[in-house]
Structures are given as C-alpha cells and as structure tokens.
Amino acid sequence: MEKNIFEHIGDKLNQYESLVDVEAEWDSIVEKQNKRKRKRGFFWITFLGSLLLAGVAYLLISPSPNPSQPMGNTPTEKSKAEVYEESASPTTLQKQQQITSEETEKEEIIPTFSPTTSTSVKQGSRSNQRLSNSLSAKPFLIEEDLTLKETADRRPSDQRAFQTKLSEFGPLPSLLLPISLDEALPEQSPVLKTTYSSPDLDLPASRPSLELFVHAGLAISRQKLTAKSIASEDYRTSRADSEQPLETYQYTAGINYYFNRRSYLSFGGHYNIGFDKIIHQYEVPKVYYFENVLLIRRTHSNGETEEVYGDTSIVGTQAIIDQQFNKYTSINLSISFGHYLLRRSRFGIALNGGLFQNISFQATGKIQSAAVDGGALVAIEGYKKSYGLGLLAGIDFDYKVSRSIVLSFRPSASYGLFSATKKSNVLNANFKQYGLSLGLKYRW
C-alpha cells in the first residue's frame, strides 16, 4: 500500500538521528543530577534539623512529672534547697518522716502551697499540730545560716523549694490541706515572707523560663571582587571576589528558652541587608539599548553626577564608567545553645553558638555611563537567590536595667558552611562575617 506524504514524514523522522554534542550534553546531565542531589541533601538536612528542633523543644517545654528537679546555683551563693538541706538535721528529718509515715496509708494527696499574707500557724488536728510543732522546733531556715544578700525579699521560687523539700517526706494527711507557706512556717522566720519583689538575677529559676530578645547592629564581611569581572556582558556579578569588605546591617529577634538558670536554647531570626558599589572605567566603542530603566545617573566629563529618570539609550561611546550597585539581603533562621559563664545581680556574660539556615538574595543594579556630556545612563536589575547553612557564635554582655529587661551587647561571628546552589554571594558559602549589635532582652 502506498503511503501518503505525512506517513512518509513520520517514518523518516522516526529513524532520523540528529547531530548531538554528546560530551557537552552529558556534562550538563551530570551537573543537573549533582545539583538535584545537593538540593535533596539540603532538604533532608533542613527537615531532620527541624524534627530535631521540634523534639528538643517538646522535651524542654513539656512539664516535668517530678517536681523535685535540681536547680542551678551560683558558685558563690547557696540556693534555698541547699540552705534547707543544711538547716534540717538528720534527726529532725527522721522524726518528721516517722510522723508522716503513719498517715501515708490513708491519704495520697500532696499539698500545694500558695503565698498568703498571714503568718500564723493553723491549729488543727493532732497530726497537724505535730507537724507545726516539728516545723517550729526546727525551722527549715535559720537566719544566721542564710548567705543570700537580700533576706527580706523572696520570689515564688522559695515556696516551690519548700514544697519540694516537704514533698520528700511523703504525702501529708488530707486534714493538713491546703496549707499556705506562711501558715506552715513559724512567725520567727520573717525572712520567708513572700514579697517577691527581688530583681536579682542570681536567684534560681525553679522552672524553665522564656526570654524574648531583639538586636540591631552592624556586621562586616570580607570577599573579593576584581574590577575586570564587571566588564563582562553578565552584569549580575557575584560579589564573591570583591576586594572590599561589605558592611551589612543586622537585625535579630528570637526567643531564649532557659532550662536552668545558666543554660538556654536560642531560636532566632536574623535579617541582614548590605549595599556596595563597584566602579570600573574602560573604553567601549558600542551603543547599548536596554529596557526597564529605573534610574539614570549621568556622569559628566568633569566628574559631576546627576540623577534623572530617563530612556534607554547611550549616546556617547568614548569612555565608559561602569558602576555596579549591589543590594544584598539575607534571612537566617538559627538555633544555638548558650551558657552564662558569669551571672551576677546586674551583670552577666554568656557564650552562645549554633547553626543557621540562610536564604540570600542579591539584587544588582548596574549603571553605565559615557564620559562625554549628554551621555545617558541606563540601569539593569539583576536578581540571584541562594540557600545555605552556616555556623554562628557570639558573646552576650548583659546588664540588667529592671526586673524583666536586660540590655545586651553582642559581638558575633558567622561562617557559611556551604551553599545548596552554585550561586554564592557574600552572604552565603565560605563567607566570614563579624558583627557588633546592641539589643534588649525581656524575660517573663
């Protein structure tokens, strides 16, 4: 059967083999495969890191079933728990255990204590009387044993410390419940009045606490860019080889989660923005036409410049001055661990370090001019985006200005580990950045 023209065309095309630059195409395939592997790796690292963060956060934030957690102490001053421990003699403790053990079979409710203004001891049942007598006979706190600076003011943590100690004796009879701290303790111990007005940094935190922080500052990064790189047709030049340091403005906000009074986990978001300008002069016998002009800066032969909004052509072609303006933006999400080396009532010094995930943007505006008068300038907008991971570290110098607010000065350093894309810029792979920032912390 004879075929028509289209069937013939189909047969021919099915057997035809085009000329192919096999090596070049193969190289492109390998590059694409590697790029996708890198992206997959970056994705998995981010995903697993997020899972890890979520798991750690859950473990830290979820309430502990055992209230008798050890608290962090200063090396120079004792916590309430230690003071209680020293004050209560073994004999007293044994007596109290004997008293309460008789009641443990009947009741399992553990008392909760809440601060009141009353300081009198309730007179109740015999067991209650025994307890109050035992408490008054050997107070948990002896004033001369105290080494704390401020004895008149106490925070709610003291009550919880007392509760912790009391709970070690086992469950108390229900008739004793509820009983307030001030009611349980003898009047002779006014030191335990709970006024809770202390702004002292040193007092232990009996439960995990959160702290919000914001910082603003300046950072400098170093990369190298040679002037000849901007003479190429691709005006969206990476700043990866700049010879000039880039100054960026840093803004940081985040949360510190304290799981004891010295150590914390920090989750932060960082915003960096930087600008730079590169100038290169060369001779070009050419006329350029561009679209989407945003800004024209006219440079006259006498060196004066003026800025106008104009059209898209260059008239003069003698000497060309290339000025490339770059704007770098970077958003980092970080997780780090911090620890206070020194913590006083007003001052504190903490070290912190961790990882950050970075998304960077480079916007390039290139302005080109002719040296002769009347030459018009044109601008080209370029844009690059890249992702990466890095390390960060810093030292916090804290000064407490009020009960909840701390002024913080932070020198820091960042280092880009790797970039998920090949387009690196100064805020991405292999960059080093050093910064100084000032900020505030608010703890509740």
Added chain:
Amino acid sequence: MKIVNLNFFKNKNKSTQEIIEGCRLGDTSCQKILFKRYAPLIMTVCRRYEHPDFGASDLLQETFILVFKNIKQYDVNKGSIEPWIKRIAVNTALKVIRKRKLNFIDIEEYNIQLEDVTEEPFRGGDDISEEVILKLIRELPDGYRTIFNLFIVEGMSHKEIAEQLNISVQTSKSQLSKAKKILRKKLKEQRSTKGGRNFKNYNF
C-alpha cells in the same frame, strides 16, 4: 559538533543488556554509553516538540535523567529499550506542554468544518530532507505541532491524544487537519522557492 559513531557495538544485543544492567546498578560509564547510543535519536524527538522556553537540549537532558532514575522499571523481556526511552521523551515533552497550558480551540465551540482532504499517495524517491521537515514542523503553532507529532510520528490515536492533552477528540482531529494543511502549503513553498527537485514526485 561531534558525529556519533552508529556502529559502536559489534554484538549489539548483548552489549545493550550489559549496559542496561550497569545503569541499573548506577554505573556512570554505562549510563554514558547508553546516552551516547540513543541521544541522537531522542534529540530528533525533542526537536519536534521543542519550545523557545524549553529547548530541545533541556528536553534531552531531562529525558535521560528520568531514564537513569527509572531504569529499574524497564523490563528487558518487553523488547528494545529504544521505544521506552522515546516514550519518556514524549511524556516529558507533554509535561512541559501541559504546564504551559496551550489553548487548543475546541472545534465544537467554533463550529469549524473539517476539510475532507484525500491524501495523495506518495510516489518517488526518498528525497525530503529530515532537517527541512523538522524545520517546517517547528514553524507550526504549538497546538498543531503537538498533535501532528503525536498522531503522525508517535502513531497515537485521536482518543489517546485527547486523553493526554485533556481535549476533545474533535479538537484533536481539527488541529491535525489544520497542521497538515499548513505543512502542505509550506512544502509547496519549499518546492517553488528552494528547488523543486526534492518534491517533484509528490502531488500536493
């Protein structure tokens, strides 16, 4: 540009199986051999579907990346690997086309009558250049070109084309008819302007 040596294998069948097995194991050298062997053929497929935004080269690379990724799914017992790779190339091209959401005009909407053209049988020598054919096909509008390739070259039915492109059968027929009409006209022009000896045995 390098010209591929088509006589690369002496014992073609045995070598191809070994190469496929090597590709399954992730052997890069086997992958490269497979690529070298079938790239020219698949490039022709890609050139028929190429679009300025997504060129033939990109389509070729995407095709072979998918081939290497999914080669474990290929069943050696079902025949040569060539149709399988071609199928991946066509599917990759169709994926790009679907993303671009071509506007296939439905014949029923516009009440367009199909032309009843009797195709003249082809007589004469094999003298229509493939490059000319590819060039003329690329000049067709996207929708016409796609349906022409699928029906004429790939050998799909209108029903299969309609399912692939999410259009009606009538639209597929209409687009094909128009594609043929345009191609016929272009081939005539080729004959009249660039030397008609290549087409002298064919009646348009």
